[in-house]
Amino acid sequence: MSVTAAAGFTAAGVTAGLKSAGRDLALVVNIGPQRHAAAVFTSNRVAAAPVLWSRQAVSDGRADAVVLNSGGANACTGPEGFADTHHTAERVAQALDISAQDVLVCSTGLIGERLDMGALLPAVDAAAAALTDDDGAAAAAAEAIRTTDTVSKTAQSGGTGFVVGGMAKGAGMLAPGMATMLAVLTTDAVITQPDLDAALREAVRVSFNRADSDGCMSTNDTVVALASGAHPDADASGVDLREFQAALTEVCRDLAAQLIADAEGAHHEIAITTIHAANEDEAETAGRAVARSNLFKTAIFGRDPNWGRILSAVGTTDVAFDPGTIDVAVNGVWICRGGGIGEDRSLVDLSGRQVEITIDLKSGDAEATILTNDLTHDYVHENSAYSS
Amino acid sequence: MSVTAAAGFTAAGVTAGLKSAGRDLALVVNIGPQRHAAAVFTSNRVAAAPVLWSRQAVSDGRADAVVLNSGGANACTGPEGFADTHHTAERVAQALDISAQDVLVCSTGLIGERLDMGALLPAVDAAAAALTDDDGAAAAAAEAIRTTDTVSKTAQSGGTGFVVGGMAKGAGMLAPGMATMLAVLTTDAVITQPDLDAALREAVRVSFNRADSDGCMSTNDTVVALASGAHPDADASGVDLREFQAALTEVCRDLAAQLIADAEGAHHEIAITTIHAANEDEAETAGRAVARSNLFKTAIFGRDPNWGRILSAVGTTDVAFDPGTIDVAVNGVWICRGGGIGEDRSLVDLSGRQVEITIDLKSGDAEATILTNDLTHDYVHENSAYSS
Numbered sequence: 001m002s003v004t005a006a007a008g009f010t011a012a013g014v015t016a017g018l019k020s021a022g023r024d025l026a027l028v029v030n031i032g033p034q035r036h037a038a039a040v041f042t043s044n045r046v047a048a049a050p051v052l053w054s055r056q057a058v059s060d061g062r063a064d065a066v067v068l069n070s071g072g073a074n075a076c077t078g079p080e081g082f083a084d085t086h087h088t089a090e091r092v093a094q095a096l097d098i099s100a101q102d103v104l105v106c107s108t109g110l111i112g113e114r115l116d117m118g119a120l121l122p123a124v125d126a127a128a129a130a131l132t133d134d135d136g137a138a139a140a141a142a143e144a145i146r147t148t149d150t151v152s153k154t155a156q157s158g159g160t161g162f163v164v165g166g167m168a169k170g171a172g173m174l175a176p177g178m179a180t181m182l183a184v185l186t187t188d189a190v191i192t193q194p195d196l197d198a199a200l201r202e203a204v205r206v207s208f209n210r211a212d213s214d215g216c217m218s219t220n221d222t223v224v225a226l227a228s229g230a231h232p233d234a235d236a237s238g239v240d241l242r243e244f245q246a247a248l249t250e251v252c253r254d255l256a257a258q259l260i261a262d263a264e265g266a267h268h269e270i271a272i273t274t275i276h277a278a279n280e281d282e283a284e285t286a287g288r289a290v291a292r293s294n295l296f297k298t299a300i301f302g303r304d305p306n307w308g309r310i311l312s313a314v315g316t317t318d319v320a321f322d323p324g325t326i327d328v329a330v331n332g333v334w335i336c337r338g339g340g341i342g343e344d345r346s347l348v349d350l351s352g353r354q355v356e357i358t359i360d361l362k363s364g365d366a367e368a369t370i371l372t373n374d375l376t377h378d379y380v381h382e383n384s385a386y387s388s
Numbered sequence: 389m390s391v392t393a394a395a396g397f398t399a400a401g402v403t404a405g406l407k408s409a410g411r412d413l414a415l416v417v418n419i420g421p422q423r424h425a426a427a428v429f430t431s432n433r434v435a436a437a438p439v440l441w442s443r444q445a446v447s448d449g450r451a452d453a454v455v456l457n458s459g460g461a462n463a464c465t466g467p468e469g470f471a472d473t474h475h476t477a478e479r480v481a482q483a484l485d486i487s488a489q490d491v492l493v494c495s496t497g498l499i500g501e502r503l504d505m506g507a508l509l510p511a512v513d514a515a516a517a518a519l520t521d522d523d524g525a526a527a528a529a530a531e532a533i534r535t536t537d538t539v540s541k542t543a544q545s546g547g548t549g550f551v552v553g554g555m556a557k558g559a560g561m562l563a564p565g566m567a568t569m570l571a572v573l574t575t576d577a578v579i580t581q582p583d584l585d586a587a588l589r590e591a592v593r594v595s596f597n598r599a600d601s602d603g604c605m606s607t608n609d610t611v612v613a614l615a616s617g618a619h620p621d622a623d624a625s626g627v628d629l630r631e632f633q634a635a636l637t638e639v640c641r642d643l644a645a646q647l648i649a650d651a652e653g654a655h656h657e658i659a660i661t662t663i664h665a666a667n668e669d670e671a672e673t674a675g676r677a678v679a680r681s682n683l684f685k686t687a688i689f690g691r692d693p694n695w696g697r698i699l700s701a702v703g704t705t706d707v708a709f710d711p712g713t714i715d716v717a718v719n720g721v722w723i724c725r726g727g728g729i730g731e732d733r734s735l736v737d738l739s740g741r742q743v744e745i746t747i748d749l750k751s752g753d754a755e756a757t758i759l760t761n762d763l764t765h766d767y768v769h770e771n772s773a774y775s776s
Binding site: 047078081111214302304306314323340383 | 606692700
């Protein structure tokens with residue numbers, strides 16, 4: 001499973017002591033023969049030191065290793081924080097006998113505090129010594145990147161002559177720009193770097209970028225894809241790109257759904273599907289406006305099918321729709337018809353965790369689904385006490 | 389005080405029975421000699437029936453009366469809901485012997501339900517019969533427009549030859565587009581309708597439109613200004629427009645601050661002032677991004693001066709600033725300097741209700757203040773139980 005499911009990868013997860021308890025440093029290594037890499041990063045202009053480093057390091061399309069830590073975001077830490085990231089990459093390079101420029105760094109945790117490098121650097125050596133391709137090592141790596149995540153997130157798919165595996169973390173400050181949270185995807189596909197890059201961007205667009213838990217974009221979001229070309233049955237001329245795209249997208253969607261399901265304080269997982277939009281962007285815009293409405297999100301927490309809050313959110317956007325013809329269904333009951341009162345709202349059952357909202361804009365043929373969750377007492381509790 | 393402080397106005401607040409308890413229908417009448425009116429409305433495309441009606445009715449610059457009800461927003465109610473608004477205006481016109489086209493209608497409450505016209509129409513007659521210019525009538529009117537507001541909001545100012553008074557309501561779904569919530573402003577100034585209109589738009593821009601409680605824009609927001617020209621010491625050539633603008637803006641700012649102070653579940657009133665912005669719009673954009681961050685708002689609830697959440701919110705905008713030079717102060721302590729760690733965060737005292745955030749963008753000379761509040765358990769509780 002996860003990042004060692006594809007051939008050509010090793011991983012490790014160890015305890016550095018950056019967090020109060022548990023594993024907090026992960027290492028994923030591509031042992032080749034190919035070492036193609038692609039990545040998407042947060043579009044937040046306040047980008048963390050590891051984002052600034054990794055953006056540069058991956059720009060040549062190659063990465064041999066990714067080192068990830070929880071227990072500190074290393075964001076808003078100035079030149080000293082950037083030097084900490086640089087030292088981390090150098091230590092990985094030294095331990096693996098590779099170039100620091102081929103080491104990507106990801107960090108997650110509290111913003112505005114320096115990392116304890118005295119704890120982190122020895123843990124890099126320990127992780128390098130523990131690298132294996134077995135499932136336990138991949139599980140330990142997935143565990144080591146958790147912050148407020150209550151469970152590890154891993155996924156796997158594949159096709160003819162390739163496997164795709166991945167791990168991700170993220171439970172709060174969870175809304176996409178270019179990408180959201182941390183995720184490492186590995187594949188043994190024989191694929192060119194430009195094809196890998198294009199496939200990653202498309203997969204992220206329709207998966208992580210449509211997960212919006214709390215509308216807050218992180219300073220550290222990073223999604224990395226590594227390709228080794230090591231699959232035993234690989235066709236040297238390369239994988240079928242459509243099949244590869246489908247598998248990569250499947251893994252990203254699986255991980256994105258796991259993130260939303262474990263979002264801080266969530267009692268409901270909500271899928272907002274906008275149909276008959278003029279285009280895919282407008283379908284996404286309408287769904288995201290609803291996903292970011294605190295009034296909608298508290299209503300779902302209270303099991304209240306308050307469709308007026310859905311319409312008032314869509315009404316703030318500039319997408320094509322007529323307020324007099326829009327329909328809205330909650331868990332299959334069309335309680336808003338023609339912009340007004342539809343079926344009996346008491347028919348809606350919101351007792352389960354899964355909630356499906358369908359918004360029919362009647363303006364075209366496009367659709368998109370945004371994943372979000374409700375706004376609960378547990379969210380307020382967790383985020384009012386996070387750093388204190 | 390309030391809407392009858394200026395000469396030339398009468399008011400009433402009565403109980404129609406639209407709400408479970410208390411007054412719920414208000415009437416404000418301009419008895420002249422002038423009957424200039426200006427209004428700004430929600431920019432939400434899902435606009436309520438009374439907004440559609442009043443937008444048209446005020447388009448000639450004249451209004452003789454405003455009738456307002458709580459206990460139902462009359463939004464998303466289709467042609468039947470529009471007919472209800474029309475009937476309400478006709479009933480007011482009949483009772484006062486004026487034209488229905490000179491009656492503005494405002495409604496507030498739950499979206500997606502018809503008003504009980506059998507209760508509302510007789511209450512119009514009762515309100516018309518109760519009209520007086522005394523303070524008690526104005527207080528009753530201010531009380532009658534409350535929904536989840538825990539207190540009435542009124543304000544007053546004035547200048548040479550004029551008085552400005554006002555009342556407002558709004559505690560949730562409180563974020564501006566062109567205007568937010570319901571407010572009626574009255575003045576006895578001698579002023580032309582175009583000058584009144586321009587003064588209202590400017591006052592709303594820097595007051596109600598900078599109050600953003602929960603980022604959710606209402607379907608019913610309406611701010612109305614009425615001018616009677618009835619001040620006993622009025623100069624027939626008109627008021628000093630600068631003095632009038634200052635007084636009108638003061639009343640609007642006072643009411644906006646009262647709205648934020650009484651926002652649903654708020655434990656802290658937060659003023660986010662962005663300084664040294666490239667222009668006023670960018671100062672507003674930066675402040676609003678912070679005001680809409682649930683992570684920032686829960687941190688303040690938890691008395692946690694989490695400046696990383698402020699920077700990450702500003703970083704999502706496109707305003708001019710350098711992430712390496714930005715400074716942030718919380719209650720006067722510059723805990724973020726140069727985009728990194730500044731003064732000791734333990735020096736920040738968040739035990740009081742008033743919180744002042746200062747964001748120094750170092751990109752120009754403009755500034756703006758956005759008013760908001762924290763995100764609390766009480767907000768979640770109140771909004772998960774509102775309609776059920």
